[in-house]
Amino acid sequence: MKTHNSGKMNTDARIRQFVRACRPPVTDSAEFMEEFTRQADLLPVPASMTREENLKKTEQLCRLGAILSRGKKRNIAEGVAEAVAGIAVSILVFAAVTMFPSAWTEAESRLGIMYDSIAGTFRNFPLLLSCFLAVAVIAVSFRYVKGPGKDCR
Amino acid sequence: MTREQFIASVSAEQESLRRFLCVLCGGDRFMADDIAQEALLKAYLSFTRFEGRSRFGTWLFRIACNCFYDRKKQGASLRGGTFADLPASEGFSDEESDAGFRYQKLYAAVDELPENEKVAVLLFYMEDKSVKEISDITGMPQVTVRSHLFRARKHLKKFLSDDSI
Numbered sequence: 001m002k003t004h005n006s007g008k009m010n011t012d013a014r015i016r017q018f019v020r021a022c023r024p025p026v027t028d029s030a031e032f033m034e035e036f037t038r039q040a041d042l043l044p045v046p047a048s049m050t051r052e053e054n055l056k057k058t059e060q061l062c063r064l065g066a067i068l069s070r071g072k073k074r075n076i077a078e079g080v081a082e083a084v085a086g087i088a089v090s091i092l093v094f095a096a097v098t099m100f101p102s103a104w105t106e107a108e109s110r111l112g113i114m115y116d117s118i119a120g121t122f123r124n125f126p127l128l129l130s131c132f133l134a135v136a137v138i139a140v141s142f143r144y145v146k147g148p149g150k151d152c153r
Numbered sequence: 154m155t156r157e158q159f160i161a162s163v164s165a166e167q168e169s170l171r172r173f174l175c176v177l178c179g180g181d182r183f184m185a186d187d188i189a190q191e192a193l194l195k196a197y198l199s200f201t202r203f204e205g206r207s208r209f210g211t212w213l214f215r216i217a218c219n220c221f222y223d224r225k226k227q228g229a230s231l232r233g234g235t236f237a238d239l240p241a242s243e244g245f246s247d248e249e250s251d252a253g254f255r256y257q258k259l260y261a262a263v264d265e266l267p268e269n270e271k272v273a274v275l276l277f278y279m280e281d282k283s284v285k286e287i288s289d290i291t292g293m294p295q296v297t298v299r300s301h302l303f304r305a306r307k308h309l310k311k312f313l314s315d316d317s318i
Contacts, residue, residue, distance in 0.1 A: 018262070043197065
Protein backbone atom coordinates (compact mmCIF):
# COMPACT_ATOMS: atom_id res chain seq x y z
CA MET A 1 0.00 0.00 0.00
CA LYS A 2 1.36 3.39 -0.94
CA THR A 3 1.27 5.81 1.98
CA HIS A 4 1.44 9.59 1.92
CA ASN A 5 4.99 9.50 3.31
CA SER A 6 6.28 7.04 0.75
CA GLY A 7 4.78 9.24 -2.00
CA LYS A 8 6.58 12.26 -0.55
CA MET A 9 9.83 10.33 -0.34
CA ASN A 10 9.37 9.20 -3.92
CA THR A 11 8.89 12.81 -5.06
CA ASP A 12 11.88 13.83 -2.97
CA ALA A 13 14.06 11.17 -4.57
CA ARG A 14 12.90 12.15 -8.06
CA ILE A 15 13.60 15.84 -7.46
CA ARG A 16 16.97 15.08 -5.92
CA GLN A 17 17.89 12.86 -8.85
CA PHE A 18 16.78 15.52 -11.34
CA VAL A 19 18.67 18.34 -9.58
CA ARG A 20 21.79 16.17 -9.26
CA ALA A 21 21.69 15.18 -12.92
CA CYS A 22 21.19 18.74 -14.18
CA ARG A 23 23.48 20.67 -11.82
CA PRO A 24 26.28 22.49 -13.59
CA PRO A 25 29.83 21.26 -12.98
CA VAL A 26 32.48 23.52 -11.48
CA THR A 27 35.69 23.13 -13.41
CA ASP A 28 38.07 26.03 -12.89
CA SER A 29 38.54 25.69 -9.12
CA ALA A 30 42.31 26.22 -9.24
CA GLU A 31 41.98 29.51 -11.16
CA PHE A 32 39.24 30.68 -8.85
CA MET A 33 41.31 29.96 -5.74
CA GLU A 34 44.35 31.60 -7.33
CA GLU A 35 42.34 34.73 -7.97
CA PHE A 36 40.92 34.67 -4.44
CA THR A 37 44.39 34.27 -2.91
CA ARG A 38 45.70 37.12 -5.09
CA GLN A 39 42.90 39.42 -3.94
CA ALA A 40 43.30 38.35 -0.31
CA ASP A 41 47.01 39.16 -0.54
CA LEU A 42 46.12 42.75 -1.40
CA LEU A 43 44.09 43.08 1.81
CA PRO A 44 45.50 43.41 5.32
CA VAL A 45 45.57 40.17 7.30
CA PRO A 46 42.68 40.26 9.84
CA ALA A 47 43.75 40.54 13.48
CA SER A 48 42.12 37.21 14.35
CA MET A 49 44.42 35.45 11.89
CA THR A 50 47.70 36.97 13.02
CA ARG A 51 48.95 34.03 15.02
CA GLU A 52 52.31 35.64 15.77
CA GLU A 53 50.68 38.56 17.54
CA ASN A 54 48.61 36.17 19.66
CA LEU A 55 51.71 34.18 20.56
CA LYS A 56 53.52 37.37 21.55
CA LYS A 57 50.63 38.38 23.83
CA THR A 58 50.52 34.91 25.41
CA GLU A 59 54.27 35.05 26.01
CA GLN A 60 53.98 38.45 27.73
CA LEU A 61 51.14 37.19 29.92
CA CYS A 62 53.20 34.13 30.86
CA ARG A 63 56.16 36.32 31.80
CA LEU A 64 53.90 38.49 33.98
CA GLY A 65 52.41 35.36 35.58
CA ALA A 66 55.89 34.01 36.33
CA ILE A 67 56.93 37.28 38.03
CA LEU A 68 53.77 37.28 40.18
CA SER A 69 54.23 33.62 41.03
CA ARG A 70 57.87 34.21 42.08
CA GLY A 71 56.79 37.12 44.31
CA LYS A 72 54.10 35.01 45.96
CA LYS A 73 56.48 32.12 46.56
CA ARG A 74 58.94 34.51 48.19
CA ASN A 75 56.17 35.85 50.44
CA ILE A 76 55.27 32.32 51.53
CA ALA A 77 58.89 31.50 52.26
CA GLU A 78 59.23 34.67 54.35
CA GLY A 79 56.03 33.82 56.24
CA VAL A 80 57.24 30.29 57.00
CA ALA A 81 60.68 31.59 58.07
CA GLU A 82 59.08 34.14 60.44
CA ALA A 83 56.84 31.46 61.95
CA VAL A 84 59.75 29.05 62.45
CA ALA A 85 61.87 31.82 64.02
CA GLY A 86 59.03 32.73 66.41
CA ILE A 87 58.56 29.11 67.45
CA ALA A 88 62.31 28.65 67.92
CA VAL A 89 62.56 31.72 70.15
CA SER A 90 59.55 30.55 72.22
CA ILE A 91 61.12 27.09 72.70
CA LEU A 92 64.43 28.66 73.69
CA VAL A 93 62.76 30.85 76.32
CA PHE A 94 60.76 27.87 77.64
CA ALA A 95 63.91 25.73 77.78
CA ALA A 96 65.88 28.47 79.54
CA VAL A 97 63.24 28.92 82.21
CA THR A 98 62.85 25.16 82.87
CA MET A 99 66.64 24.60 82.91
CA PHE A 100 67.24 27.24 85.58
CA PRO A 101 64.70 26.59 88.43
CA SER A 102 66.53 29.04 90.73
CA ALA A 103 65.57 31.86 88.41
CA TRP A 104 62.04 30.55 88.64
CA THR A 105 61.89 30.81 92.44
CA GLU A 106 63.60 34.21 92.39
CA ALA A 107 61.02 35.39 89.95
CA GLU A 108 58.27 34.17 92.30
CA SER A 109 59.56 36.37 95.10
CA ARG A 110 60.31 39.40 92.90
CA LEU A 111 57.26 39.45 90.69
CA GLY A 112 54.61 38.59 93.26
CA ILE A 113 51.15 38.76 91.67
CA MET A 114 52.54 38.83 88.14
CA TYR A 115 54.24 35.49 88.80
CA ASP A 116 50.94 33.60 88.68
CA SER A 117 50.06 34.83 85.24
CA ILE A 118 53.58 34.19 83.86
CA ALA A 119 53.67 30.72 85.42
CA GLY A 120 50.22 30.00 83.93
CA THR A 121 51.50 31.00 80.51
CA PHE A 122 54.44 28.60 80.79
CA ARG A 123 52.24 25.78 82.06
CA ASN A 124 50.02 26.15 79.01
CA PHE A 125 52.98 26.53 76.66
CA PRO A 126 52.29 23.33 74.61
CA LEU A 127 48.69 24.41 74.04
CA LEU A 128 49.72 27.96 73.08
CA LEU A 129 52.38 26.59 70.76
CA SER A 130 49.93 24.31 68.95
CA CYS A 131 47.44 27.21 68.55
CA PHE A 132 50.22 29.39 67.19
CA LEU A 133 51.22 26.64 64.74
CA ALA A 134 47.62 26.21 63.60
CA VAL A 135 47.31 29.95 62.95
CA ALA A 136 50.62 29.92 61.07
CA VAL A 137 49.52 26.98 58.89
CA ILE A 138 46.18 28.66 58.08
CA ALA A 139 47.93 31.95 57.24
CA VAL A 140 50.40 30.18 54.94
CA SER A 141 47.67 28.17 53.21
CA PHE A 142 45.79 31.41 52.44
CA ARG A 143 48.87 32.81 50.79
CA TYR A 144 49.29 29.77 48.53
CA VAL A 145 48.60 30.54 44.85
CA LYS A 146 48.73 28.56 41.65
CA GLY A 147 51.58 29.10 39.22
CA PRO A 148 51.26 30.38 35.62
CA GLY A 149 48.57 28.88 33.29
CA LYS A 150 49.01 25.76 31.19
CA ASP A 151 49.74 27.81 28.03
CA CYS A 152 53.06 28.86 29.58
CA ARG A 153 54.35 25.35 30.16
CA MET B 154 42.47 29.78 12.37
CA THR B 155 45.40 31.14 10.41
CA ARG B 156 45.24 32.67 6.94
CA GLU B 157 46.44 29.41 5.35
CA GLN B 158 43.83 27.39 7.22
CA PHE B 159 41.15 29.86 6.12
CA ILE B 160 42.18 29.50 2.48
CA ALA B 161 42.20 25.69 2.82
CA SER B 162 38.67 25.77 4.31
CA VAL B 163 37.48 28.07 1.54
CA SER B 164 39.03 25.77 -1.04
CA ALA B 165 36.96 22.89 0.33
CA GLU B 166 33.71 24.87 0.18
CA GLN B 167 34.11 27.01 -2.94
CA GLU B 168 32.89 24.41 -5.41
CA SER B 169 29.46 23.93 -3.88
CA LEU B 170 29.18 27.65 -3.17
CA ARG B 171 29.89 28.61 -6.79
CA ARG B 172 27.57 25.96 -8.17
CA PHE B 173 24.77 27.15 -5.90
CA LEU B 174 25.31 30.77 -6.95
CA CYS B 175 25.56 29.79 -10.61
CA VAL B 176 22.10 28.18 -10.55
CA LEU B 177 20.77 31.04 -8.45
CA CYS B 178 22.04 33.50 -11.09
CA GLY B 179 20.24 31.55 -13.81
CA GLY B 180 23.47 30.09 -15.21
CA ASP B 181 25.47 33.31 -15.32
CA ARG B 182 28.80 31.85 -14.31
CA PHE B 183 30.69 35.14 -14.36
CA MET B 184 28.15 36.82 -12.14
CA ALA B 185 28.17 33.81 -9.78
CA ASP B 186 31.97 33.81 -9.51
CA ASP B 187 31.96 37.55 -8.96
CA ILE B 188 29.49 37.20 -6.09
CA ALA B 189 31.45 34.24 -4.70
CA GLN B 190 34.69 36.27 -4.73
CA GLU B 191 32.95 39.18 -3.03
CA ALA B 192 31.45 36.87 -0.40
CA LEU B 193 34.75 35.12 0.30
CA LEU B 194 36.63 38.39 0.65
CA LYS B 195 33.95 39.68 3.01
CA ALA B 196 34.28 36.47 5.01
CA TYR B 197 38.06 36.88 5.05
CA LEU B 198 37.85 40.44 6.35
CA SER B 199 35.15 39.75 8.92
CA PHE B 200 36.51 36.43 10.13
CA THR B 201 36.77 37.89 13.66
CA ARG B 202 32.98 37.86 13.77
CA PHE B 203 32.76 34.12 13.00
CA GLU B 204 31.73 32.70 16.37
CA GLY B 205 31.84 29.06 15.36
CA ARG B 206 28.21 28.50 16.35
CA SER B 207 27.48 27.11 12.88
CA ARG B 208 29.71 25.26 10.44
CA PHE B 209 32.22 27.31 8.45
CA GLY B 210 30.46 26.35 5.20
CA THR B 211 27.09 27.49 6.54
CA TRP B 212 28.59 30.84 7.47
CA LEU B 213 30.08 31.25 3.97
CA PHE B 214 26.74 30.39 2.33
CA ARG B 215 25.01 32.95 4.50
CA ILE B 216 27.41 35.70 3.43
CA ALA B 217 27.09 34.59 -0.20
CA CYS B 218 23.29 34.73 0.03
CA ASN B 219 23.44 38.25 1.44
CA CYS B 220 25.85 39.30 -1.33
CA PHE B 221 23.50 37.80 -3.90
CA TYR B 222 20.50 39.73 -2.54
CA ASP B 223 22.56 42.95 -2.42
CA ARG B 224 23.68 42.42 -6.01
CA LYS B 225 20.14 41.68 -7.03
CA LYS B 226 18.93 44.93 -5.48
CA GLN B 227 21.74 46.88 -7.18
CA GLY B 228 21.07 45.18 -10.52
CA ALA B 229 17.37 45.87 -10.31
CA SER B 230 17.95 49.53 -9.53
CA LEU B 231 20.59 49.93 -12.28
CA ARG B 232 18.71 48.15 -15.04
CA GLY B 233 15.26 49.01 -13.82
CA GLY B 234 14.35 45.35 -14.20
CA THR B 235 14.80 42.17 -12.25
CA PHE B 236 17.91 40.08 -11.83
CA ALA B 237 16.28 37.16 -13.61
CA ASP B 238 15.89 39.30 -16.75
CA LEU B 239 19.45 38.42 -17.68
CA PRO B 240 19.68 35.89 -20.50
CA ALA B 241 20.70 32.53 -19.08
CA SER B 242 23.64 32.11 -21.46
CA GLU B 243 25.21 35.49 -20.63
CA GLY B 244 28.86 35.04 -19.66
CA PHE B 245 29.30 31.70 -21.44
CA SER B 246 31.86 31.07 -24.16
CA ASP B 247 30.69 29.14 -27.26
CA GLU B 248 31.93 25.90 -25.84
CA GLU B 249 30.34 26.55 -22.49
CA SER B 250 27.06 27.53 -24.15
CA ASP B 251 26.66 24.02 -25.55
CA ALA B 252 27.38 22.49 -22.18
CA GLY B 253 25.25 25.12 -20.47
CA PHE B 254 22.29 24.11 -22.61
CA ARG B 255 22.16 20.80 -20.76
CA TYR B 256 21.58 22.61 -17.49
CA GLN B 257 18.83 24.83 -18.87
CA LYS B 258 16.30 22.32 -17.64
CA LEU B 259 17.31 22.91 -14.03
CA TYR B 260 17.38 26.67 -14.54
CA ALA B 261 13.93 26.51 -16.13
CA ALA B 262 12.61 24.33 -13.30
CA VAL B 263 13.70 26.71 -10.54
CA ASP B 264 13.32 29.92 -12.51
CA GLU B 265 9.60 30.24 -11.82
CA LEU B 266 10.03 29.75 -8.10
CA PRO B 267 10.08 32.79 -5.81
CA GLU B 268 13.57 33.69 -4.61
CA ASN B 269 13.23 32.21 -1.10
CA GLU B 270 11.86 28.92 -2.41
CA LYS B 271 14.59 28.77 -5.03
CA VAL B 272 17.29 29.22 -2.37
CA ALA B 273 15.68 26.61 -0.09
CA VAL B 274 15.30 24.06 -2.89
CA LEU B 275 18.86 24.47 -4.18
CA LEU B 276 20.37 24.22 -0.72
CA PHE B 277 18.22 21.22 0.21
CA TYR B 278 18.35 19.14 -2.98
CA MET B 279 21.54 20.29 -4.66
CA GLU B 280 23.85 20.98 -1.71
CA ASP B 281 22.30 18.47 0.73
CA LYS B 282 21.90 21.03 3.50
CA SER B 283 19.56 20.24 6.38
CA VAL B 284 16.52 22.39 7.21
CA LYS B 285 18.39 23.79 10.22
CA GLU B 286 21.39 24.74 8.08
CA ILE B 287 19.10 26.39 5.51
CA SER B 288 17.48 28.28 8.37
CA ASP B 289 20.93 29.44 9.54
CA ILE B 290 21.92 30.46 6.01
CA THR B 291 18.78 32.33 5.06
CA GLY B 292 17.84 33.62 8.49
CA MET B 293 14.33 32.24 8.07
CA PRO B 294 12.70 30.15 10.83
CA GLN B 295 12.77 26.39 10.24
CA VAL B 296 8.98 26.27 9.86
CA THR B 297 9.17 28.83 7.05
CA VAL B 298 11.94 26.84 5.35
CA ARG B 299 9.77 23.72 5.54
CA SER B 300 6.79 25.51 4.02
CA HIS B 301 8.99 26.93 1.22
CA LEU B 302 10.28 23.43 0.54
CA PHE B 303 6.73 22.06 0.54
CA ARG B 304 5.54 24.61 -2.04
CA ALA B 305 8.68 24.23 -4.16
CA ARG B 306 8.32 20.45 -4.05
CA LYS B 307 4.80 20.74 -5.43
CA HIS B 308 5.99 23.00 -8.22
CA LEU B 309 8.92 20.75 -9.14
CA LYS B 310 6.73 17.66 -9.03
CA LYS B 311 4.41 19.30 -11.55
CA PHE B 312 7.38 20.41 -13.65
CA LEU B 313 8.82 16.89 -13.71
CA SER B 314 5.50 15.24 -14.57
CA ASP B 315 4.90 17.80 -17.38
CA ASP B 316 8.43 17.18 -18.58
CA SER B 317 8.04 13.40 -18.69
CA ILE B 318 4.87 13.58 -20.84
